[in-house]
Amino acid sequence: MRKGRLFQVVCYLLERGQSTAAQMAGEFGVSVRTVYRDVETLNAAGIPIYAETGRGGGICLMKGFVMDRALLSKEERGDILNAIKERGEEFAGPTPAVLSEIAELFQLPAGEGLEVDLSGEGYAAKAGERFRLIQRAVIQHHCADITYAGPGGEPEKLDLMPLKLCCRAGGWYLKAYCTGAGEYRELSLSRIIKWKPGVDAFEPRSFPEERPAPPPETTRVILRFPREMADRVYEVFDGTLISQRKDGLLELRQDVPVEDRLIGRLLALGPGVKVAAPASLREELARRAREIYEAHK
Template identity: 60%
Template sequence: MRKGRLFQLLCHLLEKGQSTAGIIAEEFGVSVRTVYRDVETLNAAGIPIYAETGRHGGICLMKGLVMDRAVLSQEDRRKILDALKSGGEDSLEPIPASLQKLAELFDLPADEWLEPGFQGQAPGPNDRIEFLRRAIIQHHTVVLTMADSAEGLYRVHTMPLQVCCREEGWFLRAYCPEEGEYRLLPLSHILKWKPTVESFEPMSFPEEAPKEEAPTARVVVRFPAGMVDRVFAAFDCTNIHRRKDGDLELRRDMPIDQALVNKLLALGPEAGISSPPELRQQVAERARAIYEANL
């Protein structure tokens, strides 16, 4: 819980400007001694917070200060901001206004690594996601080894900008300086990742042109209850309902395309397609083609 408390203490001082150890202790449900220990911890991390004695004293955050570059390097300041933004599993949700003030304190942008307003579940923690998250927040270029059905394996030098979710899955928004273009790279195609010593100035990914809406049909697919993790990973969990008999059911208007066929094939024969008939036929034909190709 301590990481979350340290972040909240910093947010409290950013909002109030000054407070007392007694008020902070009461608000966070800790002892006054713990408050002073937290102040020392933040001070040791390079955050200009101090305790002032006297009638008008209290715990303060040094006003009008942007961290001197001579005291902390840009990378050090990014690491502190990153650590406070992460806060661990026990931390409370960051306060956007305070996070912006904290970014200004460190003279850093408060851009998030994950696209705001994304649909579906965020990608689970793994080495690849953690590597990209840190590279995006710290603005370091990376070299990725990608797999592509047309190009095979290839390497690409990128400036990672943001992780986003699309109907087809999770992608990395990036700028590729050698090609001089912005690209949307599927996370599932990233096989290897390697950091570089190069950093880059924050930039925004261009607005994507709206796609032409493909014709949709009402899709109804039934899954056994034991497939809950796999089903939620493949589809937006808000479209999955639990039936009275315990089974899961996907019920949604969506395009009948190859991406949907591939998802259902990956989920195996337990996926019972109720409608539309053309989707059931496409999945069956694709499964038959795979079987015949392996005879």
């Protein structure tokens, strides 16, 4: 029965936005202490329900939160939503709008949009578990002590306030305030060696707005490759710029910054992708490939 009540609590807060522990205790026929225990249980499961003290305070569910799908399988998430729909006789049935929010909460087809999977190369074996710890620290405004791989691989000890998680082409990053150095930093999740949750909470603050960086200098790059390589090229370049040549090969023409990231991507694609231009990129790619060969022969 308690599992059913926990989902009712989520539904109840989605519909009302905020409530007091006393009101919820009356709604579900339990004690105020039980309500707070339920809130703690849901928090431990990664659902950010929190209590605000003082006048105008209450128990709230953070708006816009999407539950990490790693906690439940797709079938389990579907069963949860169906159970909430079918058990209307036990509590006031949720409105269609709330059902839609619940579908989004559990990342069901009605609201599917984001999946975080850090099990690939470049991340530690327990990266998914660490991501959830970091996510929870951001949501609950809890400090953390970390060991971070600094420049040259030297480990840094940092005390920080985790402010925001962000994702871009290069991977996942944490925007944080480092209390020891008194500065804001953006940290790559893949370079966090150790994460130790802190006991202290901090007042929410905003990460300073960054000035738009000037656009990087770009070079027209021309790649040619067989059709069977197309899916891999689409993953790292703009597929709308690919055309077919008369000789049957596919060709990509794109203006991109010529930097280490580009060279790494081309090396990862292997010998199936040929650099037709510029010649300087082709020569640098060949030089790097020879270095790799010499190091491993």
